[in-house]
Amino acid sequence: MNYSNRDKILKGEICPYCETTPWIVDSTLVYGYDYNQSVAVCWDCDAWVGCHKGTVRPMGRLANKSLRKAKQRAHSYFDPLWKHKVKNGMPKNKARSKAYKWLSEQMGTDPDETHIGMFDLDQCHQVSSICLPYYKKIFNL
Numbered sequence: 001m002n003y004s005n006r007d008k009i010l011k012g013e014i015c016p017y018c019e020t021t022p023w024i025v026d027s028t029l030v031y032g033y034d035y036n037q038s039v040a041v042c043w044d045c046d047a048w049v050g051c052h053k054g055t056v057r058p059m060g061r062l063a064n065k066s067l068r069k070a071k072q073r074a075h076s077y078f079d080p081l082w083k084h085k086v087k088n089g090m091p092k093n094k095a096r097s098k099a100y101k102w103l104s105e106q107m108g109t110d111p112d113e114t115h116i117g118m119f120d121l122d123q124c125h126q127v128s129s130i131c132l133p134y135y136k137k138i139f140n141l
Contacts, residue, residue, distance in 0.1 A: 012058025060117020070124035077131035
């Protein structure tokens with residue numbers, strides 16, 4: 001990754017694979033049905049990321065197929081951890097913020113850059129490895 005483009009890549013403003021500006025399109029063009037949100041997409045690299053609801057601001061870096069799968073897996077172990085706190089009475093925003101702060105400490109990453117949407121393949125695998133033992137404990141697996 002070109003270091004000068006790093007911030008733009010993390011924000012989904014540049015494709016991390018070819019470093020071109022992604023198209024902002026309706027979700028139906030990528031997913032085949034309407035999610036009522038836009039998607040930032042690089043057609044050449046088959047990479048995309050959803051945009052924040054009601055905006056054209058990407059939710060993180062564009063992801064190819066393997067990174068999309070790794071992000072989904074990371075979320076499948078990380079999200080239940082903070083959602084478990086919500087079930088136990090903690091407000092959603094506080095639980096999620098605390099969980100990402102904890103994750104940044106575990107990974108040794110800048111808290112402002114600690115979000116699964118910004119992570120690369122290795123970081124997503126790291127999230128899964130960190131969270132899996134806690135996930136198993138919470139759900140008695």
